[in-house]
Amino acid sequence: MEGLLQPTHLFFILLIVLIIFGPGKLPELGRSLGKGIREFKGAINDVKEETKNPGSKTS
Template sequence: MGIGTPGIILLVILALLLFGPNKLPELGRAVGRTFREFKNGARDIMEDSAPQKSESKKIDNSQNELENKRLPE
């Protein structure tokens, strides 16, 4: 159910008619930069959330160790 070859050809012809051959490379670069920035931002968010998860596990483990080390009453 994706876009086939005829659909891609139609989109290219439509883009040429709307923007002209001189503006099309600039538009492509802008779209590429936008996707690259989005991907980098998503990667940064994923990397930021990973250390928080591991730190919370470390805190849970240290609390469990402290509870296990208590002297019996």
């Protein structure tokens, strides 16, 4: 076993998502997933900045 998610696993996961939500919902799901990832990365960057400069921000 080389890795947890192999290309065939990803294919089957995408196929199941397509069956469950249908092709009409996929763009909306992609947008919301992208937005969530962007917000998560922003929060991670904020925490990194806060740990580098602990006195620069006041809450």
